[in-house]
Amino acid sequence: MALEANFCRVQLDQPGPGGVEQLLCVRRTRLGKTGQQICVGDRVRVEGIDWPEGRGAVAALEPRSSLLERPAVANCSRVVVAVALEQPQLDPLQLTRFLLTAERTGVAVDVVLTKADLLPVAEQERWRDRLIAWGYPTHLVSSRSGAGVEALRHHLTQPGIAVLCGPSGVGKSSLLNALVPELALRVSAVSGRLQRGRHTTRHVELFPLAPGALLADSPGFNRPDLPADPVALAALFPEIRARLSEASCRFKNCLHQGDPGCAVGAEWDRHPLYLNCLDAALKSAAREPKPQTAGLKQRGSRQEPLLDQRLRSESRRRRRQSDPDEP
Ligand SMILES: Nc1nc2c(ncn2[C@@H]2O[C@H](COP(=O)(O)OP(=O)(O)OP(=O)(O)O)[C@@H](O)[C@H]2O)c(=O)[nH]1
Ligand SMILES: [Mg+2]
Ligand SMILES: [Zn+2]
Known part of the structure; x- marks a missing residue:
């Protein structure tokens, strides 16, 4: 399931008549009496299907195995928190807030340290060892030089949905482009003294890394909420x-x-x-x-x-x- 302005794209478990693999469905923001909100990754039941047009309507939402609140992604099996080593500079408190949101899903959490090309190796490794001591499998990557990309692809090639999230401008879309070169996603330079990102990615979208292994790119934001309790x-x-x-x-x-x-x-x-x-x-x-x-x-x-x-x-x-x- 992926969301677009007023529609959602539903990927079918099996191709329908005429080999249809996806249906464009009217997007009701809330479903049924429970008023549940549909999000990317949800498994849904579709009714009123018009096969030749490839259209339908979402009738019901299946129970979720996990929910990442922001970016909203259902049924993910892994959350990958990406932060840059430089541009923007790594902020341990901000990273911690992202990790807390990721932890609330109960699924596996990884850290990816991006833009490794901007720091000497000794400093890269100091950060990596520090995060491993926090308790997180940590990957150093550079989309620019390609360092670490192959190892990360190997790590993420597992059945299920992995979500790439993190602050704006850290290079999430660039990393997806390095992992899946056919995608050619839009990226843009960070700006200003604080090297803030420009919120280039606007929607959560799932991309196939390998058959059955999906990776979601998501819009960056800078200050995840803490749990209410x-x-x-x-x-x-x-x-x-x-x-x-x-x-x-x-x-x-x-x-x-x-x-x-x-x-x-x-x-x-x-x-x-x-x-x-x-x-x-x-x-x-x-x-x-x-x-x-x-x-x-x-x-x-x-x-x-x-x-x-x-x-x-x-x-x-x-x-x-x-x-x-x-x-
Ligand atoms: N030096 C260096 N720059 C990089 C690397 N990866 C990305 N960048 C640059 O960082 C900037 C932001 O990259 P994006 O991929 O758009 O970042 P994003 O995390 O997707 O940002 P949002 O979509 O706004 O959340 C671009 O100018 C990229 O060229 C890298 O490995 N090394
Ligand atoms: Mg992006
Ligand atoms: Zn105590």
């Missing part, structure tokens, strides 16, 4: 999972801020990044209380005054106008 954050860090599999914290509701009695401690690379994300998640939970966090009493969770509803939606509207990253 701050308590859910810890389980999304492989380093915390590893420590908790060996020992337990003294308090059951421990938020792992490195206090005495915490089995996770503070002696790990991403500890400050974890604290940063935890603080942001606690603040936003306090702003918009959710049932599961409403009764939460934790150190460091400052209760913020609730903004007037109108003010809140107004400020959200303004943020959206000034920041293309706001959904």
Whole structure:
């Protein structure tokens, strides 16, 4: 399933009459009573098929095995988070936010470090070793020189859907072009002092890497959301999972801020990044209380005054106008 302006393209399990392999279906944004939203990767049932025209209508959505929230992709079996080593410079906090979104799917997560041609080998390897220590299989690639591309293709040639996501301008589409030269996807140069990308890719789209192995290119964005429940954050860090599999914290509701009695401690690379994300998640939970966090009493969770509803939606509207990253 792929989405286009007002239609979705449905890939059939078996060719229909006349060898039709894909159907163009009217896109209803929400389906049935449940109001579920269709996304790329969804398995759907189609009705009212006009075979000669290759058209139909999506009637129902099959249950999903996984869901990546942003970019929205259903049923992926792997998330590949791409960040550049340079242009734009690698930002560990931003990378962590992407990894947290990827972790929420429950599927395998890889890191791809792009533009390796822009850094000396020793520095490339320092980054790679650092990310391996975080708990992620990490690949160094350069679409420009071709370094690492073949090894990555080999790694990704497995049945299922892999999603390539990451900030704008890191070279996701360039990498897809290197992996599948026939594609010739549009890419464009990063701009400005901050070397920000230009949001060149506009839609999520699936491309066949090998029979049965699909890779999705996706539009870059710069600031993935954190989970709504701050308590859910810890389980999304492989380093915390590893420590908790060996020992337990003294308090059951421990938020792992490195206090005495915490089995996770503070002696790990991403500890400050974890604290940063935890603080942001606690603040936003306090702003918009959710049932599961409403009764939460934790150190460091400052209760913020609730903004007037109108003010809140107004400020959200303004943020959206000034920041293309706001959904
Ligand atoms: N030096 C170098 N530049 C690269 C490499 N890969 C991509 N670039 C450049 O980086 C810029 C952005 O590349 P894109 O492929 O459009 O990046 P993207 O991640 O798809 O960006 P969005 O579609 O906006 O999310 C282009 O100018 C590319 O030529 C690389 O391996 N080395
Ligand atoms: Mg792109
Ligand atoms: Zn703890």
